[in-house]
Each structure stands twice: as C-alpha cells, then as structure tokens.
Amino acid sequence: MDHQLIQRAAEDILNSKKTIAFTGAGISVESGIPDFRGAQGLWQKYDPEEYAHIHAFYSNPDRVWLMLKDMFSLIMTAKPNPAHMGLAELERMGYLSSVITQNVDGLHQAAGSRNVIEFHGTHRTLSCLKCSTTIDGTSLKMEDLPPRCSRCSSLLKPDIVFFGESIPWEAQVLSFKESKSCSVVLSIGTSAVVYPAASIPMTAKERGAIVIEINMEPTPLTDQISDYLISGSAGEIIPAIVDQVKRSSKPR
Numbered sequence: 124m125d126h127q128l129i130q131r132a133a134e135d136i137l138n139s140k141k142t143i144a145f146t147g148a149g150i151s152v153e154s155g156i157p158d159f160r161g162a163q164g165l166w167q168k169y170d171p172e173e174y175a176h177i178h179a180f181y182s183n184p185d186r187v188w189l190m191l192k193d194m195f196s197l198i199m200t201a202k203p204n205p206a207h208m209g210l211a212e213l214e215r216m217g218y219l220s221s222v223i224t225q226n227v228d229g230l231h232q233a234a235g236s237r238n239v240i241e242f243h244g245t246h247r248t249l250s251c252l253k254c255s256t257t258i259d260g261t262s263l264k265m266e267d268l269p270p271r272c273s274r275c276s277s278l279l280k281p282d283i284v285f286f287g288e289s290i291p292w293e294a295q296v297l298s299f300k301e302s303k304s305c306s307v308v309l310s311i312g313t314s315a316v317v318y319p320a321a322s323i324p325m326t327a328k329e330r331g332a333i334v335i336e337i338n339m340e341p342t343p344l345t346d347q348i349s350d351y352l353i354s355g356s357a358g359e360i361i362p363a364i365v366d367q368v369k370r371s372s373k374p375r
C-alpha cells in the first residue's frame with residue numbers, strides 16, 4: 124500500500140468542498156461476495172448474456188433464478204467489511220456527501236452509510252411483472268424458486284437492473300447531480316466498463332473534480348480520467364485513508 128498516496132488522498136478529502144464515493148463489486152469481495160469480471164467472478168461461471176439480460180429473465184426465468192439464488196445466498200450472509208465501515212465513518216465525520224453504488228447487496232447501508240444511491244437497484248425487494256406487487260426479498264426462501272406473486276401468481280423479478288433495462292430514474296438524477304457538484308470522487312472496486320454508471324467519475328472529472336481510484340488493478344479510468352490509482356484492497360486502503368484523515372483533521 125502506497126503510504127504517500129494514502130496521505131495525498133487524505134489531504135484531497137480534507138481540502139475538498141464535497142467528496143463522493145462511486146463503488147463497484149470489488150468493495151464487497153472482502154465480504155465474501157465475488158465480483159463479476161475478476162478471476163473468480165460471477166461472469167466466469169455464468170454468461171451474462173444468458174443469465175443477466177432482461178430478455179434471458181423473460182425467456183428462461185428458471186435458469187436465471189439459478190444464478191440469482193447463487194448470488195442472493197452469498198448476499199444474505201454477507202457482512203460489511205472495513206471498506207464499507209470506513210466510508211460510513213467518513214460520512215459521519217462530515218467528509219463524504221454520498222455513496223453511489225453499482226452493488227445491490229445493501230452493505231453500505233448495513234455499515235451505517237445514510238446517503239446511498241443504488242444505481243443498479245437492490246436485492247432487498249422483488250416486484251411482480253404483472254400486478255407490480257412488491258415483496259421483501261430479504262425473507263425469500265431459496266427453495267421455492269422461481270418465486271411467484273401471491274396475488275396473481277405471475278413471475279416475481281428482483282428489483283436489480285438487468286442488462287437491457289434502464290437505470291432507475293431517481294438514481295440517475297441524484298447520481299449525476301452529485302457527480303456534477305463534487306470536488307473529489309473516490310472510485311472504489313469497479314472495472315468502470317459498464318455504462319451509464321462508468322460515466323459518473325468521468326462527469327465529475329469534466330467539471331474539475333479530483334478522481335482517486337482504489338482498485339486491485341488499473342482500469343480504463345486509470346490513464347484517462349483518474350488523478351491517481353491506489354493499488355490494493357479496499358478493505359485495507361479505505362481504513363488507512365480514514366485514519367490519516369482523523370490524524371490530520373480539525374473538527375468540522
């Protein structure tokens with residue numbers, strides 16, 4: 124872990140009028156949830172075209188629910204890791220305005236973050252495709268899949284955004300409002316290859332924000348958009364940045 128870059132990130136946050144975090148699956152890997160495109164990623168096991176596209180859900184829901192069952196059983200037992208906790212602490216200290224997450228695991232909220240924008244929806248609820256009844260996803264029984272609506276017995280779909288679906292309107296509006304008005308973006312654990320999410324750090328950069336990447340490896344943002352990449356695991360780097368902010372900060 125590059126301690127000079129940790130120090131630089133803490134100074135950038137302390138001098139920032141408004142800091143936001145933009146997170147991807149990498150921030151939850153240390154909570155036991157695999158990412159998508161890494162060596163053990165979900166897309167190594169399931170072809171996203173066949174399991175994560177909305178057309179796949181409509182044409183073969185039983186097969187898609189096999190992947191969802193895999194994903195949800197990990198999510199339901201996962202706990203926030205020090206990276207999630209560190210972002211929640213930064214918010215409590217007044218140094219983080221919001222977390223815009225691509226993740227559907229709810230771990231930022233579980234860690235105590237209050238201003239969380241879920242760009243790709245949430246696993247916590249499912250909606251009926253026909254009568255739009257919404258049920259609580261956290262109590263879903265894994266044995267009775269695919270779940271059906273108790274009112275009209277149509278298929279229930281998790282309120283996560285599948286490929287081919289649009290981003291929830293409110294999440295889009297709030298996210299781009301944040302990215303256009305911030306002075307620092309922490310881009311954490313995302314390969315930044317999926318749009319429109321990946322345009323969030325780019326939009327901030329266009330308006331003069333500092334983009335700090337925290338990732339195990341370089342991404343398409345690294346050379347073009349990011350001011351610097353702190354290489355390593357989010358679970359180590361975020362707490363180190365928070366500790367450095369505490370050491371150098373005066374109460375806000």
Ligand code: APR
Nearest residue numbers: 147148149152158159160225312313314317338339356357
């Ligand atoms: N700490 C920091 N970064 C990590 C860690 C870690 N412990 N583990 C993995 N990473 C990095 C990987 O190197 C990779 O760059 O996190 C990134 C995860 O990238 P993806 O698996 O592509 O996940 P994400 O960027 O969130 O994907 C975006 O694609 O499949 C869709 O809807 C899905 O929201 C998802 C979107």
